[in-house]
Amino acid sequence: MAEGRDGARCPSGRQHEMRSGEQRVVVVSVGGGIREYEVAGTPLLDGYAVDAMADGGRGQLLAPWPNRIRDGRYRWDNRELQLALTEPDKGHAIHGLARWMPWETAS
Structure with missing residues (x-):
C-alpha cells in the first residue's frame, strides 16, 4: 500500500487533492482514478473511503x-x-x- 496525503497507508495509493473555484477532486495514484469529486460541497461522484481500494473504474x-x-x-x-x-x-x-498501474501527478 502507498501512503496517503497525511502519511497513512492507503490501498488506493497517494491521495492528491486539487481545487479550482468550488470544485474539489481527490485523485489516487493507483490507476490514476478519482476517489472524490464535488462542487460547492455537493458530491457528484459515488466515491469510496480513503481506506478502501476502488471497486469500479472511477476516472481510470x-x-x-x-x-x-x-x-x-x-x-x-x-x-x-x-x-x-x-x-x-x-x-x-x-x-x-x-x-x-501507479500514476504520478505533474505540475
Whole structure:
C-alpha cells in the first residue's frame, strides 16, 4: 500500500487533492482514478473511503481496451496471445492494462 496525503497507508495509493473555484477532486495514484469529486460541497461522484481500494473504474484510463476480452485471448499477427484473467470468476481480461498501474501527478 502507498501512503496517503497525511502519511497513512492507503490501498488506493497517494491521495492528491486539487481545487479550482468550488470544485474539489481527490485523485489516487493507483490507476490514476478519482476517489472524490464535488462542487460547492455537493458530491457528484459515488466515491469510496480513503481506506478502501476502488471497486469500479472511477476516472481510470481503460487502455489499451475497455470492456472485456473473452478468455483473455486474441489473435495478432497470426499469433494467439493470452492476457492475464483480471476478472477470473468470469474468465475474462477486463479494462486494459493501465487500470492498476501507479500514476504520478505533474505540475
